[in-house]
Amino acid sequence: MKRLTIILGNGAVQNFDLEKCQKSTIYIGRSKEKNDICLSSNIISSRHGAITRTAEGISYTDLNSKNGTYVESRKGRALLKNTKHPVSLYSGDLIRILSRKHPESSVLMIYEDEQQEKIWDKYFLGRKEVRIGRGTSCDIIFPEPYVSRSQCGILPTDDGYELHNYSSNGTVVNGKIIHDKHTLREQDVIHIYQNILIYTDGKLFYKIEADGIQVELQHIDKFVGREKKQILRDVSCQIGSNEFIAIIGGSGAGKTTLMNVMNGFDDDFRGNVYYNGIDLKKNKEWLKNVMGYVPQEDIIYENLTLYKMLYYTAKIKFPKDMTGEEIRQKVLDAIKVVELDDHKDTLVRKLSGGQKKRASIAVELLAEPKIFFLDEPTSGLDPGTEQNLMHSLRNLAKNQKTTVIMVTHTTQNIHLCDKIIFMGNGGRLCFYGSPDQAKMFFDTDDFTDAYIKTSKDAQFWKEQYDGSFVHGESFPEENKEMDQFKKEKVPLGRQFASLLGRSFESLWNEKNKLILLLLQPALISLLIKIVSDEDVFDLYESTRNILFALTCAGIWIGLFNSIQEICRERKIVKREYMSGLNLGLYIIAKFCVQIVISLLQAALISGIFFAAIGTPDQDLGFFENAPAMFLTTWITIITAAALGFLVSASVKSGDKAMVIAPFLLILQLLFSGVIFELEGIGKRIADITISKWSIGAYGTIANLNSLDLKMQEEFPMIEHETEALYKFAESNLMEKWAVLAVMLLVCLIVSGVILRRVAKDKR
Structure with missing residues (x-):
């Protein structure tokens, strides 16, 4: 209308x-x-x-x-x-x-x-404050989750009325974000996201804006590479609210590139994209609150139940004034929309391919987005599941008042879309309109023919389309950028608790992995016992070798505990980071799990080692040998785990992380100072290895400098030169632990810094 x-x-x-x-x-x-x-x-x-x-x-x-x-x-x-x-x-x-x-x-x-x-409601302003927001106690209620519980209030003054903003997001009045207060003038227009209020003559006219986002593309060009190859060419179209749109075309037609321009992921292009008239490039931070994105790969936690996966995600994303009951209801509503009510307590990994795709959609539905982007949502699905998903997406557009835009290469169910954007080779827009109009335009009943035609001569079909469809003119005045937008943050305490709970529950539900993590140190201890001899803690060589084996075991265990922990979740981290995830808290929460796991592993490997091999005879001051060796083992494992985090944050896949792991282990072996005598640059490299400081701590506890060399049994006159690394002193042991602790902190800090690059990852 x-x-x-x-x-x-x-x-x-x-x-x-x-x-x-x-x-x-x-x-x-x-x-x-x-x-x-x-x-x-x-x-x-x-x-x-x-x-x-x-x-x-x-x-x-x-x-x-x-x-x-x-x-x-x-x-x-x-x-x-x-x-x-x-x-x-x-x-x-x-x-x-x-x-x-x-x-x-x-x-x-x-x-x-x-x-x-839609009917405009009228609210008469009196001499009391009128509260506007999401909360049920407000006088005017806008229920969207991105609206603050108490967004703003209209207060009477001697001369009229004044708007007081209560939200950290601010309230938009006449296109300007108000963070404090504003004296209302006749016909002032107040925007609370999509919702509109108009002040006039002591009254507020308002309505809840339930429609999806309208998108306008104006003359989009995209160039890549040093040679500035053009991959989008003068693409212009207007997408209405609540429409279900498919972007189709052959390989190299620029389908995903166009979608990345539409959703703001790629802002290196010429032209303009508007959401309901708002410039996306200039106001991406403000607009991403009404945007949802589901990639081709299902980026969801598979070791949680569907309900718990959505619940933890909601706790991380939603602002501090969202109550637990509201969050639970949002989760149940999202599950209902994607028709997975019967599977809410099912582990995600046990869902079918189509159900996992629906679960991915449910993650984005939590925030009730007004525009939804999906990249190849039907890829890999059987025909029946594909059709059901397409019907669900159509219902999402119509019933949930959401604009749905998807990239797809299949056309079997394309008739369910309201319109299609047909891209030809070189990023040329060859057609935009309804599926029936497309068949008339390409003079075919089979979209495969249209693929062939646009692949052979995309420029011809672009000219045909440009000549037969008229496009609107641009706005004549220069565009205005919204004032600085300040995103409402989720409380750090609640976000950390949610991240921690999710990490522990995910590991607990992965029983096979947990068993392997605990079985590994026990087996390694038994293997160390097999290669040990009776002279451990009596002869220097035997003792140093077995302690070096303990050092290598700790580094191995810690590194492999963590080296895939971040990279395997990288796409999830990116999505949540764009929605307000604190990366520092994410790393700390993940590392807390490593601390607990490494404590159990250190207890197992130390307990079996002490029972099978024993401990040094002489205690080091107030440090008893067994606790000191246990702490050294734990610190070694956890420092290696921090190094694993550094690698995991630096790469984009588990395969790449595992390629780096052997190099790191060899580095620890070669520059430990145990196998080879190091000089010059070798000594400097050794200073940044975990192995040097770990074996140094073990050697200090065992008082290696006091042990006889094996050669001294035959040649008693040979002197055993003391090594500063193994000086039998409490201060020396504390120094080794301190260096390992500093390495741990540096690895975690650098991991957090590097992980910020996740926002620039290509889809």
């Missing part, structure tokens, strides 16, 4: 249905004889302006009126005066007729293009 909602200076409201009018040009003015819409205001010219309906859409033209006309959207504000240049209108755009001398006579018109009629 296309209509004008007209608010006069006295607060009177009129509605005009543009579709019921049979004329292509609808005139607006003061004269009843000359106009279709008559406005009784002394600042309106006899025939003030005209609204024109064409195949391309709706436009407004000022007809040389005395006071001119302001056309406002979040693109900017244009004064039309002494010009008959038409301006395209999009849903939510404002048409204002103002006069400084007679502000009470001003007129505000709101153009709306909606599939269902």
Whole structure:
């Protein structure tokens, strides 16, 4: 439904249905004889302006009126005066007729293009505060999760009313984000995300905006590489709210590139993308709250139940004023929308391929996005599952009021889409319209023929499309950027607790892995016993060799505990980081799990070692040998785990991490100072190895310098030169532990810094 909602200076409201009018040009003015819409205001010219309906859409033209006309959207504000240049209108755009001398006579018109009629509600402002927000105690309630529980309040003053902002996100008034307070003036327009409130004559007109996002692409060009190869060429189209759109085309047609431009992932392009008139490139931080993205790969935690996976995700994403009961209800609602009610307590890894895809969609539905992007959602699904998923996506667009845009290469169920964007070779837009229109355009009933045609001569079909479909004009004034947007943060304590709980529960549900993690140190201890001899803790060589084996075992265990922990979740981390995940807390939570696991592993390997081989005879000051060796084993494992985190944060896949692991182990062996005597640069490299400081700690506890050399049994005159690394002193042991602790902290800090690059990962 296309209509004008007209608010006069006295607060009177009129509605005009543009579709019921049979004329292509609808005139607006003061004269009843000359106009279709008559406005009784002394600042309106006899025939003030005209609204024109064409195949391309709706436009407004000022007809040389005395006071001119302001056309406002979040693109900017244009004064039309002494010009008959038409301006395209999009849903939510404002048409204002103002006069400084007679502000009470001003007129505000709101153009709306909606599939269902929405009724403007009226709230009379009195002498008490009117609270607006998500909370049930508010006077005006907007239920979306990205609206604060108490967003803002309207308070009476001696001269009128004042808006007080209570949200860290701010409240938008006339296109400007207010973080403190604002004196309301006649016909001020308040935006709380998509929801609109208009202040006039002591009243608020408002409605809950449930529709999805409208997307407008204007002349998109994309170049890559040193040679500036063009992979998108002058792509322009307009996507309506609540539409189900498929981007199709052959390989190399730029389908995914176009979607990455649409969703703001790639902002290195020429042209403009608008969401409901807001420039995406300039306001991505503000707009990503209403955006959902589901990649081709199912990036979900498979070792949690569906409910718990969604619950932990919600706890990480939602702001501090979202209660536990609200979060639980949001999770259940998301599960219901994707029709997985019967599987909410099922481990995700046990779901079918189609069910996992629905689970991925449910993750994004938690935040109730108004626009949804999916990359090859039907890839790898059988025909029946594909059809069911396509029906679900269509229902999502229509029933949940969400604009759904997907990239796909299959056309079996393309008829379920409202429109398709057909891309040809070289990133050329060859067609945009309904599936039936596409068949007429390409003169075929089989989309395979269209693939072949656009692959052979994409430029021809682009020219055919450009010649037969008219595109709208750009907004004539320069675009305005929204004020600085401050995202409402999730409380760090709650986010950390959720990350920690998710990590522990995920590991607990992966029983086979947990058993292997605990079985490994026990087996290694037994193997060390097999290669040991009776002279351990009596002879220098035997003792040093067995302690070096213990060092290598600790490094091996720690490294393989963690080297895939981050990279295997990298895509999930990226999605959550873009939604407000604190990467530092993520690493700390993951490392807390490593601390617990390594404590158990150190206890196992030490306990079996002590029982099978024994401990040194002489205690080191107030350090008893057994606890000191246990602590050294634990510190070795956990420092190696931190090194594993550093590798895991630096690579994008577990395979790459495992390629690096042998190199790190060889580095520890070669530069430990045990196998080879090191000089020059070798000594400096040894200083940054875990093995040097770990064997140094073990050697200090065992008092290696006091043990006889094997050669001294035959040649007693040979002196055993003491080594500073193994000096039998409490301070020396503390120094070794301190160096390992510093290495641990450095690895974790650098891991956090490196992981920030995850936002730049290519999809």
